[in-house]
Amino acid sequence: xxxxxxxxxxxxxxxxxxxxxxxxxxxxxxxxxxxxxxxxxxxxxxxxxxxxxxxxxxxxxxxxxxxxxxxxxxxxxxxxxxxxxxxxxxxxxxxxxxxxxxxxxxxxxxxxxxxxxxxxxxxxxxxxxxxxxxxxxxxxxxxxxxxxxxxxxxxxxxxxxxxxxxxxxxxxxxxxxxxxxxxxxxxxxxxxxxxxxxxxxxxxxxxxxxxxxxxxxxxxxxxxxxxxxxxxxxxxxxxxxxxxxxxxxxxxxxxxxxxxxxxxxxxxxxxxxxxxxxxxxxxxxxxxxxxxxxxxxxxxxxxxxxxxxxxxx
Amino acid sequence: xxxxxxxxxxxxxxxxxxxxxxxxxxxxxxxxxxxxxxxxxxxxxxxxxxxxxxxxxxxxxxxxxxxxxxxxxxxxxxxxxxxxxxxxxxxxxxxxxxxxxxxxxxxxxxxxxxxxxxxxxxxxxxxxxxxxxxxxxxxxxxxxxxxxxxxxxxxxxxxxxxxxxxxxxxxxxxxxxxxxxxxxxxxxxxxxxxxxxxxxxxxxxxxxxxxxxxxxxxxxxxxxxxxxxxxxxxxxxxxxxxxxxxxxxxxxxxxxxxxxxxxxxxxxxxxxxxxxxxxxxxxxxxxxxxxxxxxxxxxxxxxxxxxxxxxxxxxxxxxxxxxxxxxxxxx
Amino acid sequence: xxxxxxxxxxxxxxxxxxxxxxxxxxxxxxxxxxxxxxxxxxxxxxxxxxxxxxxxxxxxxxxxxxxxxxxxxxxxxxxxxxxxxxxxxxxxxxxxxxxxxxxxxxxxxxxxxxxxxxxxxxxxxxxxxxxxxxxxxxxxxxxxxxxxxxxxxxxxxxxxxxxxxxxxxxxxxxxxxxxxxxxxxxxxxxxxxxxxxxxxxxxxxxxxxxxxxxxxxxxxxxxxxxxxxxxxxxxxxxxxxxxxxxxxxxxxxxxxxxxxxxxxxxxxxxxxxxxxxxxxxxxxxxxxxxxxxxxx
Ligand SMILES: Nc1ncnc2c1ncn2[C@@H]1O[C@H](COP(=O)(O)OP(=O)(O)O)[C@@H](O)[C@H]1O
Ligand code: SF4
Ligand SMILES: [Mg+2]
Numbered sequence: 001x002x003x004x005x006x007x008x009x010x011x012x013x014x015x016x017x018x019x020x021x022x023x024x025x026x027x028x029x030x031x032x033x034x035x036x037x038x039x040x041x042x043x044x045x046x047x048x049x050x051x052x053x054x055x056x057x058x059x060x061x062x063x064x065x066x067x068x069x070x071x072x073x074x075x076x077x078x079x080x081x082x083x084x085x086x087x088x089x090x091x092x093x094x095x096x097x098x099x100x101x102x103x104x105x106x107x108x109x110x111x112x113x114x115x116x117x118x119x120x121x122x123x124x125x126x127x128x129x130x131x132x133x134x135x136x137x138x139x140x141x142x143x144x145x146x147x148x149x150x151x152x153x154x155x156x157x158x159x160x161x162x163x164x165x166x167x168x169x170x171x172x173x174x175x176x177x178x179x180x181x182x183x184x185x186x187x188x189x190x191x192x193x194x195x196x197x198x199x200x201x202x203x204x205x206x207x208x209x210x211x212x213x214x215x216x217x218x219x220x221x222x223x224x225x226x227x228x229x230x231x232x233x234x235x236x237x238x239x240x241x242x243x244x245x246x247x248x249x250x251x252x253x254x255x256x257x258x259x260x261x262x263x264x265x266x267x268x269x270x271x272x273x274x275x276x277x278x279x280x281x282x283x284x285x286x287x288x289x290x291x292x293x294x295x296x297x298x299x300x301x302x303x304x305x306x307x308x309x310x311x312x313x
Numbered sequence: 314x315x316x317x318x319x320x321x322x323x324x325x326x327x328x329x330x331x332x333x334x335x336x337x338x339x340x341x342x343x344x345x346x347x348x349x350x351x352x353x354x355x356x357x358x359x360x361x362x363x364x365x366x367x368x369x370x371x372x373x374x375x376x377x378x379x380x381x382x383x384x385x386x387x388x389x390x391x392x393x394x395x396x397x398x399x400x401x402x403x404x405x406x407x408x409x410x411x412x413x414x415x416x417x418x419x420x421x422x423x424x425x426x427x428x429x430x431x432x433x434x435x436x437x438x439x440x441x442x443x444x445x446x447x448x449x450x451x452x453x454x455x456x457x458x459x460x461x462x463x464x465x466x467x468x469x470x471x472x473x474x475x476x477x478x479x480x481x482x483x484x485x486x487x488x489x490x491x492x493x494x495x496x497x498x499x500x501x502x503x504x505x506x507x508x509x510x511x512x513x514x515x516x517x518x519x520x521x522x523x524x525x526x527x528x529x530x531x532x533x534x535x536x537x538x539x540x541x542x543x544x545x546x547x548x549x550x551x552x553x554x555x556x557x558x559x560x561x562x563x564x565x566x567x568x569x570x571x572x573x574x575x576x577x578x579x580x581x582x583x584x585x586x587x588x589x590x591x592x593x594x595x596x597x598x599x600x601x602x603x604x605x606x607x608x609x610x611x612x613x614x615x616x617x618x619x620x621x622x623x624x625x626x627x628x629x630x631x632x633x634x635x636x637x638x639x640x641x642x643x644x
Numbered sequence: 645x646x647x648x649x650x651x652x653x654x655x656x657x658x659x660x661x662x663x664x665x666x667x668x669x670x671x672x673x674x675x676x677x678x679x680x681x682x683x684x685x686x687x688x689x690x691x692x693x694x695x696x697x698x699x700x701x702x703x704x705x706x707x708x709x710x711x712x713x714x715x716x717x718x719x720x721x722x723x724x725x726x727x728x729x730x731x732x733x734x735x736x737x738x739x740x741x742x743x744x745x746x747x748x749x750x751x752x753x754x755x756x757x758x759x760x761x762x763x764x765x766x767x768x769x770x771x772x773x774x775x776x777x778x779x780x781x782x783x784x785x786x787x788x789x790x791x792x793x794x795x796x797x798x799x800x801x802x803x804x805x806x807x808x809x810x811x812x813x814x815x816x817x818x819x820x821x822x823x824x825x826x827x828x829x830x831x832x833x834x835x836x837x838x839x840x841x842x843x844x845x846x847x848x849x850x851x852x853x854x855x856x857x858x859x860x861x862x863x864x865x866x867x868x869x870x871x872x873x874x875x876x877x878x879x880x881x882x883x884x885x886x887x888x889x890x891x892x893x894x895x896x897x898x899x900x901x902x903x904x905x906x907x908x909x910x911x912x913x914x915x916x917x918x919x920x921x922x923x924x925x926x927x928x929x930x931x932x933x934x935x936x937x938x939x940x
Contacts, residue, residue, distance in 0.1 A: 017780030021789075025796040123380070135928070139921035141875050143894060144913045147901065157904055209421040216374055216416075217436045217487060218409030231426050250785040255876055270880070273791040284788070292783040308471040309425060336670055 007300055011293030016068075018289035023067045026281050028060060067282070076283040080275065085283045088268060095167065096253045096264030099179055103186030104248050108241050110187065111194025118195065119202035120225055130195065137192025146185045146259055153181055167262040182256045194240075201236045205229045234306045242299040246292045250284065321393070322349035323527050324373070324412075324495055329387035331368050331377060341602075342368040344551040345387070347626075350495065355521065355528045357538035357559070359574070360548035361596060366531045367417075369548070370497040373529070374414050375404050391495065410440040413493040417500040419480035423472040429456075429483050430468030433490060440491040455486040459516055478509035485517060489524055496521075499531045514541060535574060539563055547571050550596060550607040557632035567632045567639040569612050606637070614638050660854065667857070670933040677929020683922035687737055694738035700731050721907040723896060732888050733911045739889040740871050740919060747808045747870035752863040754809065755816025756855065760847050762817065763824025771821075778814045786811055787880075790873070794882040801885045804877050808870050816862040823855050857934040864927035868920055875916060890916045 042050075048057075055063045070076075076085035118130040152158040162180045169175045205211070206229060214224045253266030261267070265284070272280035304310050331343040343365045350356050358366050371377050372384055375396060389396045391412060396404060416422045424432060433455065434448035443451065449468065456464035459482040472480055481501055488496050498517070502510040518541060521528055530542060538545050538559060545562050547555040547570065555568035566572040594611030597603055603610065605620040612619065616638060624635045671677055694700040715721070721729050762774040781789070793807035800806075827833065828851065836846050877883030878891025890912040897908035 013776060014779055014783055017776060018783050021780060021784060022792065025792040029796050135924055136921065139924050140917055141872055141913070141920070143876050143879055143891070144917070147894065147898065147909060148913075151901060151906075155902075155904075209416065209418050210424040212376065213416060213422045213484070214424070215376055216408055216414040217491075218405055218407070218439055219435065220405055220439075228424050228427070232424070246783065247785050250788050254785075254787045254791075255880070258880060269788060270791065273788075273795050274881070276795060281792075285784075288785060288788065289783060307426060309473050336666060 004297060004301070007297040008293060011296060014293060014296075015286075015289045018292070019068060019071060019286065020064065022281070022285040023064050026276075026278065026285075027067060028063065071282060071286045077279045079272070079280045080277045085279045088280065089265070089283060089287075092263060092265040092268045095262065096249070096257065096266055098175070099182060099256070099262060099264055100186070100248055100253050102179060103183040103190070104244075106183065106187040107190030107194055108237075108244075111191055112198050112237065114191070114195045115198030115202055116226075116230075118199045119206065122203060122206070131199070134192045134195040134199075137188060138196070139192075140189070142185070142189045142255060143259075145188050146181075146256070149181050149185050149188075153184075165260045165262075167260075178262075182260060182262075186256065197240060198233075198237065201233050202229065205232050208232070231306070235303060238302045238306065239299055242295050242302070245295050246288060249291060250288055323352045323354075323392060324350040324529075325388075325390040326373070327388045327390075329369065329372055329389065330385050331365075331372055332383055332385050334381045334383075342382070342551055343372065346548075346551075346553055347387075348546055348553060348556060350527050350529060352494070352527055353521070353525050354544065355518075355530055355542045357542035357545035358529060358531045358548060359533060359535060359538055359545060362533065363596065364548045365551040366533075366548055367499055370414060370499050370529065370531050373495075373497055374408055374412055376408075376414070406440075409436055409493065410491040411493055412495045412497070413488045413491070414497040414499065415481070415484040415488050415501055417503050419477045419484065419504055422484060423480060425472055428469050428471055429475070430470075433468075433483070433487050436487055437490050451490070452486070455490055456483070458489070458520065459483070459486045460512075461486075476509075478505050478513060481505065481513055482516070485513070485520065489520060492524055493526055495527045495529065497529045497531070500533070501530075502537070503532070503534070510537075517541075535563075547574070550602065552607070552635065553626065553633075554608065554635045555632055556626070561631055565630070565632075565641055567629050567634040567641065568608075568636050569614050569640060570608050572640055573611075606635075608636075614640070660856075663857075667930075667933045671929055674929040674932060676925045677933070680922040680925030680927075680929065683918065684926055687919050687922070688741065690734055691738035691741040694735055700735040700738070702728060702731050723900065723908050729893075729908055729911050732893060733890070733915050735888045736890045736893060736912065737915060737919070739884060739887055740874065740916070743805065743808075743874045743884070743889075744867040744870045746805055747812060748863045748867040750805075751809045751812035751866045752816055752859050755813035755862065756820050756852055756859050758813065759817035759820030760824050760852050760855065763821040764828055764843070764847055764851065766821070766825050766828075774817070774821075778817055781811060781814055786873075787876075790877055791880075791882055794877075799885075804874065804883045808873055812866045812869060816859065816866070819858050819862065820855050823858055824851055827851055827854055861927065861931050861934065864923060864930060868923045868927065871916070871920060871923075 051057055055066060058066075078084050079088055114130050114134075118127040121127045150164065154160065154162050154164045162177050167178055169178055206225075211224060211229065214228055215221070219228075250266060250269060253264050254270050255266070256262065257264045257267035258270050268280060269284045271277070272284070326349070327347045329343055329346045330341065333340045333342055346365075346369060348356070358369065360366055368377065368382070373389055373396075375384070377384060384397060387397070391407075396407070396412075399407070423429065427435075430449060430452055433452040434445065437443055437448040437451055438445075441448075453465045453468055456467055461467050461479060461482055467475075472483075475483065481504075484501070501517070502513050505513060514537065517528070530537070532538060542559050544557065545559050546553050547562075547568065549570050555562065555566065555571045562571065563575060566575055597607060597610060603620070605618075605622055606612070606615075606624050609615045609619045618637050622637070624637045626633045626635045628634075629639045630641075723729055723732070758774055762771045765771050784792075789811060790804060790807040793810070794803040797803040797806065833846060833850060836850050841849075874883050874889060875891035875894060878889050879895045881895075883889070883891055893908055893912035897906075897912065900906070901909050
């Protein structure tokens with residue numbers, strides 16, 4: 001527990017960095033909001049007044065510290081539409097989670113399985129076939145996959161199985177029908193990358209000296225591959241899965257949710273950026289940074305559970 | 314027990330030839346190598362780095378990485394059975410139980426994420442019908458045999474918790490576990506310091522007698538060969554250039570290469586020898602070997618015939634020598 | 645230069661030359677890679693023609709009526725307002741090259757230089773600072789970051805480029821850093837030190853050239869990533885603003901697709917897929933050719 005706390009503390013410079021970048025981009029160098037808050041023909045005093053409210057008359061450091069303080073107090077205020085940011089988050093995050101999770105898991109699990117098959121039959125036709133498909137998968141744009149699946153599965157020109165877009169989930173069948181196409185698309189796109197990555201991990205591990213030792217003592221290649229090698233590979237696998245969580249949590253859902261009109265955190269973020277909705281962005285950025293540090297810590301802990309060379313101190 | 318007591322050799326290697334496909338073309342790492350090993354005998358295999366010792370050793374277990382490597386010719390008979398004719402599964406069963414190999418790198422040769430106990434018991438249970446508990450007890454007694462203190466508890470250690478010498482002992486224990494007839498030891502002590510080196514070698518000698526196995530000891534340390542081996546094979550550029558009883562080979566080398574190696578052994582062995590003693594000149598490029606004797610470029614006895622005709626192994630006063638003009642021979 | 649360092653330097657140059665010869669030989673033996681290179685060249689010629697004004701000039705003209713089918717006049721048909729899809733797709737090819745080349749070149753230069761500095765000064769505050777910057781940028785999800793930059797640079801047509809470069813140099817930086825840490829202990833670097841060459845000279849003349857294999861591969865990866873990201877960002881409205889790109893074509897086509905007209909979508913998708921696929925093949929072959937211990 002102490003260890004976890006210490007680990008989290010080392011994440012502070014990172015959090016500071018992320019907030020600094022977001023502050024610089026979104027607030028300090030962001031567009032001047034003065035005139036959005038003023039009516040027509042403002043007086044000079046009104047302008048000064050608003051600029052003061054917005055903190056435009058203060059130094060970079062002062063404004064950054066004020067920004068940080070608000071973040072630390074988790075005081076996100078209301079979004080520009082007047083809705084409290086907390087309730088917006090509480091509404092959108094669960095939607096994103098249940099939307100993204102199946103595709104995320106499927107992508108990694110299938111990726112590992114395909115990579116295992118390819119590495120096990122390295123150099124044979126199964127390997128070549130899987131890797132050729134992976135390169136093709138990697139070469140198709142996410143966007144094109146989404147649209148193509150939508151045409152094939154949702155339109156009257158195609159199979160017309162699932163809703164075209166939107167999110168009206170009352171029951172499990174509803175849920176499944178709405179996530180079907182997004183899940184298929186994310187899985188398809190992830191597969192190419194994941195399979196290639198995991199295969200290279202397995203293949204690299206297959207050239208280690210301990211594998212040669214195991215073979216010299218008569219262990220079967222199946223046993224060596226699925227026991228000895230696989231356990232060593234868990235370390236890069238865990239790291240890969242962990243570090244794609246923050247990317248997927250926001251980035252992955254941004255396109256999917258915008259495209260399908262699903263009211264999740266990705267869509268909310270995208271809209272907040274386009275409209276310059278500061279409170280929402282502040283919340284998203286700080287959550288992302290915290291998520292990242294959290295994932296890093298979790299990764300370290302899992303790492304130590306798998307790899308005896310690093311001990312929990 | 315001596316080589317002469319046994320009716321037939323344990324291992325008979327004939328014309329073993331191994332090639333690698335590389336970017337620079339085909340490299341013949343081992344070229345028509347033939348030798349015998351008799352039961353319970355220790356044979357040294359010496360030569361400069363890159364001359365093909367490891368590849369020879371790996372070939373005996375059919376462990377040449379393929380691709381890029383391939384055994385393209387020859388036979389390897391263990392007790393009369395040609396290992397090269399076995400199917401993969403059959404060969405797999407014989408590794409560890411009939412012929413085992415330990416390697417130079419004690420740091421990386423064991424699996425870092427499993428305890429040494431689980432690695433030894435895994436080998437034991439692969440070759441013998443044992444329960445997990447029996448295997449564990451046996452593993453502990455094997456570790457004790459290789460003088461690992463507190464063996465029972467060491468079973469639960471991971472490789473990184475052991476010193477290099479300890480790890481090599483674990484490897485030896487693993488090698489002994491299924492009582493193979495032949496152990497190929499590829500520079501087992503090169504990475505260790507002098508004291509540990511001597512201890513490990515003593516240990517190997519003792520256990521070899523107890524377990525009655527033959528050892529092919531790959532090394533570039535002639536001192537180790539002199540102390541440990543009854544016979545020695547000298548390899549150069551993928552071929553055996555001289556073979557014979559150790560005393561005779563050391564007292565009257567016939568091949569200029571062997572003589573060069575012996576001449577440059579330091580008198581006092583203060584430090585372990587990291588490289589073979591230097592002989593002037595360079596080893597020819599494996600992709601571009603000379604037509605005649607491969608040692609011609611560095612040989613002080615070279616004559617014109619040496620450049621044209623490749624010498625083959627023949628018996629000269631008790632040693633087998635591949636040289637047109639063997640030293641001290643009356644031709 | 646004294647004799648010692650020029651010998652060491654010459655040896656380093658020789659080593660480099662012979663490595664590149666081997667890489668070339670191995671690359672040319674890789675049929676998929678050569679096919680990829682050929683396809684990339686075809687695309688390049690298509691883009692070159694646009695830059696020289698040989699074709700694709702009429703991409704914005706209303707030369708036909710709505711949704712014309714494929715014909716001799718309109719090879720890929722026309723879009724919703726009667727523009728020639730072929731011209732637009734070809735014009736978009738040049739946009740893809742512009743984005744890809746600008747991003748790949750700048751990201752690689754920045755990654756190479758900063759990575760070399762971090763590696764050369766590994767352990768010092770310079771390295772710490774650069775590592776911190778890399779970690780921070782890695783911690784921000786890519787699309788969120790691009791959107792933030794687009795917002796910050798309100799309306800600038802280069803917001804997307806800036807954002808991509810800022811994100812893409814990191815991978816290169818990390819790899820170069822690792823390689824430089826290995827290189828800086830080598831004999832010829834010490835020789836260069838011994839004769840009193842400045843650190844800048846050593847980094848730019850002696851170290852960076854020896855990471856060129858990494859830079860080439862990373863540039864090819866950045867090129868592909870940039871093209872793929874452009875499509876999504878343009879679609880989201882935070883990418884290309886002036887001109888025409890495959891992303892904008894796809895954005896345009898989503899309305900048409902709902903009405904059952906697929907030409908625009910298919911043209912942009914296939915052209916883009918072809919280029920990315922060819923570049924991936926090229927990039928893979930380069931990596932294979934350069935990795936001395938590559939295990940296929
Ligand atoms: N995996 C490999 N790929 C290509 N060539 C190899 C490989 N392993 C060994 N060789 C070739 O075989 C030669 C002999 O290697 P080796 O048997 O390891 O030498 P040593 O006598 O030092 O043990 C090397 O010089 C090299 O050319
Ligand atoms: S054959 Fe000739 S060159 Fe070769 S070792 Fe004998 S004397 Fe020397
Ligand atoms: Mg060796």
